[in-house]
Amino acid sequence: MKILIIEDEKQLAKSMVQFLKEQSYLCEVAYNEKDANEKILLYDYDCILLDISLPDGNGLNILEKLKASNKADGVIIISARNSVDDRIKGLNLGADDYLSKPFFLPELNARVSAVIRRKRFAGSNKVSYHEITVDLLGKTVTVNDTEVDFTRKEFDLLMFLISNKDRVVSKNAIAEHLTGDDADLMDKFDFIYSHIKNLKKKLAEAGCEDYIKTVYGLGYKFST
Amino acid sequence: MKILIIEDEKQLAKSMVQFLKEQSYLCEVAYNEKDANEKILLYDYDCILLDISLPDGNGLNILEKLKASNKADGVIIISARNSVDDRIKGLNLGADDYLSKPFFLPELNARVSAVIRRKRFAGSNKVSYHEITVDLLGKTVTVNDTEVDFTRKEFDLLMFLISNKDRVVSKNAIAEHLTGDDADLMDKFDFIYSHIKNLKKKLAEAGCEDYIKTVYGLGYKFST
DNA sequence: TGGCGAGTGTCAACGTTATGTCAGCAGATG
DNA sequence: CATCTGCTGACATAACGTTGACACTCGCCA
Numbered sequence: 001m002k003i004l005i006i007e008d009e010k011q012l013a014k015s016m017v018q019f020l021k022e023q024s025y026l027c028e029v030a031y032n033e034k035d036a037n038e039k040i041l042l043y044d045y046d047c048i049l050l051d052i053s054l055p056d057g058n059g060l061n062i063l064e065k066l067k068a069s070n071k072a073d074g075v076i077i078i079s080a081r082n083s084v085d086d087r088i089k090g091l092n093l094g095a096d097d098y099l100s101k102p103f104f105l106p107e108l109n110a111r112v113s114a115v116i117r118r119k120r121f122a123g124s125n126k127v128s129y130h131e132i133t134v135d136l137l138g139k140t141v142t143v144n145d146t147e148v149d150f151t152r153k154e155f156d157l158l159m160f161l162i163s164n165k166d167r168v169v170s171k172n173a174i175a176e177h178l179t180g181d182d183a184d185l186m187d188k189f190d191f192i193y194s195h196i197k198n199l200k201k202k203l204a205e206a207g208c209e210d211y212i213k214t215v216y217g218l219g220y221k222f223s224t
Numbered sequence: 225m226k227i228l229i230i231e232d233e234k235q236l237a238k239s240m241v242q243f244l245k246e247q248s249y250l251c252e253v254a255y256n257e258k259d260a261n262e263k264i265l266l267y268d269y270d271c272i273l274l275d276i277s278l279p280d281g282n283g284l285n286i287l288e289k290l291k292a293s294n295k296a297d298g299v300i301i302i303s304a305r306n307s308v309d310d311r312i313k314g315l316n317l318g319a320d321d322y323l324s325k326p327f328f329l330p331e332l333n334a335r336v337s338a339v340i341r342r343k344r345f346a347g348s349n350k351v352s353y354h355e356i357t358v359d360l361l362g363k364t365v366t367v368n369d370t371e372v373d374f375t376r377k378e379f380d381l382l383m384f385l386i387s388n389k390d391r392v393v394s395k396n397a398i399a400e401h402l403t404g405d406d407a408d409l410m411d412k413f414d415f416i417y418s419h420i421k422n423l424k425k426k427l428a429e430a431g432c433e434d435y436i437k438t439v440y441g442l443g444y445k446f447s448t
Numbered sequence: 449t450g451g452c453g454a455g456t457g458t459c460a461a462c463g464t465t466a467t468g469t470c471a472g473c474a475g476a477t478g
Numbered sequence: 479c480a481t482c483t484g485c486t487g488a489c490a491t492a493a494c495g496t497t498g499a500c501a502c503t504c505g506c507c508a
Contacts, residue, residue, distance in 0.1 A: 097321075151455055167361040191457045193495065214495070215363055216465065217376045223362070375466055415468045417485060422467095440476060440483070 003112065005029045006036045006062065007051040007078065016049070019105045020112070036062050040071065047115050049108075050095070052079040060089060072096075074115050078103075129162050130224065132208060143206040153178060154199050161212065161222035170219040196220060225340060226250045228269040230260045230286065231302065232278050240273070243329045244336070250401070260286055264295065267387045268351070268360075271339050273332075274319070276303040287319060296320075298339050302327075353386050354448065356432060367430040377402055378423050385436065385446035394443040420444065 003025050007013040010031065017027045028045075030036035033054055040048075040062075048066070052059040059077075066072040077098035096115050099108060128134070131144045139155060141148050150158060160177045161169065171189045178195070200212055213221045227249050231237040234255065241251045252267075254260035257278055264272075264286075272290070276283040283301075290296040301322040320339050323332060351358045357366045363379060365372050374382060384401045385393065395413045402419070424436055437445045 100324075153456070166359075168363045188458085189495090190459075193497085194457070197496070197498095216494070218363060221362065377467070412468085413484090414470075418468070421485065421487095438484070 002045050002047075003027050004036070004039055004045040004048045006049065006054070006059065008032060008054050009051075015105070016108065019108070025112070033059075033062055037065065040066065045071075046074060047112050048075045049099075049112075050075055050077050052077055063095060076111055076115060129165055129211075129222070130208075132162070132211075134159055134162060143203075143208055146206065148202060148206045150199070150202060153195055154202065157195050157199055161220060165222045168215045168218050168221045172219075174219065225270045226252070226267065227336065228260070228263055228267075228272045229253045230273065230278070230283065231275040232256060233275075239329070240332065243332070249336070257283075257286055261289065264290065268295065269298065271298045271300065271336050273300050273302055273323075273336075276301055300335055300339060351383075351386060353389060353446075356386070356435075358383060358386065367427070367432055370430065372426060372430045374423070374426060377419050378426070381419050381423055385444065389446045392439045392443050392445045396443075398443070 003020060005013055005016055005027060007016070007029065008031050013029050013031070017029060020027050028039060030039050050059050050062060063072060063075060063077070066075060072095060075095040077095045078101060079098060080101050097111055099111060133142045135141070141150055141155065141158065156178055157174065160174065171192050174192050175189065178192070196212065203209070203211060211222055211224065213223060215221050227244055229237055229240055229251060231240070231253065232255050237253045237255070241253060244251050252263060254263050274283050274286060287296060287299060287301070290299060296319065299319040301319045302325060303322060304325050321335050323335060351360065355368045359365070360383070365374055365379065365382065380402055381398065384398065395416050398416055399413065402416070420436065427433070427435060435446055435448065437447060439445055
């Protein structure tokens, strides 16, 4: 189990490392954004402890990058107790959890192991549904062994629907998922209608009709 | 999405309910352990907000019971800032998250939706009653393996009746449940007659007659 | 740099569905 | 029987979803 600690307070970072090592985790530390980005490229961590308030840039930037490359899973945000907004932004950006400074080390441990436990059940890089296969890493979709082109938003939307197959996803959830956290878009659903429309169209052209069902008053559901 | 709030400070409970209702969650409140245990038996909640320090017994008891009956998933512990030990105990007992008092309501919301989002990946959520099966996530109802279409209100109503099976539910309770908190509708029952009528009709068409019984002067009862 | 084009979000008009209201009738109650 | 409660179908309308056309943005390449 490998953990990345992104934290500029060296003393704190040190004691975290020491403590987590005792729990037999492998730890690496990044003291700034640049450092962190490099490490993230090099290795897939099981858990990332991210201090939101770094000196050389907001930690949210890192989180955004993580999310963009589908690695935001397993991130625990660490923040000063008063920056509630950042924490909420972080959670909405896909962070798994957060911890307020100052915290107790046993608490850190409880959270880290909870996150790792959770990630185990997350699964692989390909998601299939009948004749549709989505490759998360390659960002491609194949229907009956033919590759179909989707734009990025369409891809994200399809992903989101498929990974929630047989469940109704609310438009709120979709908006949240597609925009990250663009407050302006959160309560406007027109753009969702647009994407749903395009997605349905492309799927239909590929021979997949009626997979996306609208659930009146609630949202959409991917099912047969 | 249904949330149970276990909290003895009535004023706080009230503002939580108000806020969460705005986010379109259905809320119920229990002010003490006894009350809480009863409600937990009656319904599967999507999320339980549990104040650890209740007057009539430690909230951890409730959590232990929840865990014993496999319902600890989705519990968010609420505790006074200083009782760190309780929080750690809670997390180790399987609670999903915690929140320190005092907290900001948007933070509550972020955590609740995170917990619910997480639960989505746990597996489907179904409730059965004889030949009727209700899929809460898929928002579908199957009767003898045939899917039956219900509108949202009908679905909610059916859910409410089933989750109170064998008990008389007053029209007041139904109105409260269906409208959220629309004061205009609270004392008008015509719309309930309407929904009951439609519900009965659709159930009858699917082969389920006489499940919904009228209790003159009191309300309705779902039973065989 | 400036212009092109795909990708995204906005909008208005329209079709669809759900939901509450009502008036009158039916059934229960005492 | 008088009264109160509940049932029903028809209806208005508000909420919702769909569509196509369009405007804006942003990366890309000349």
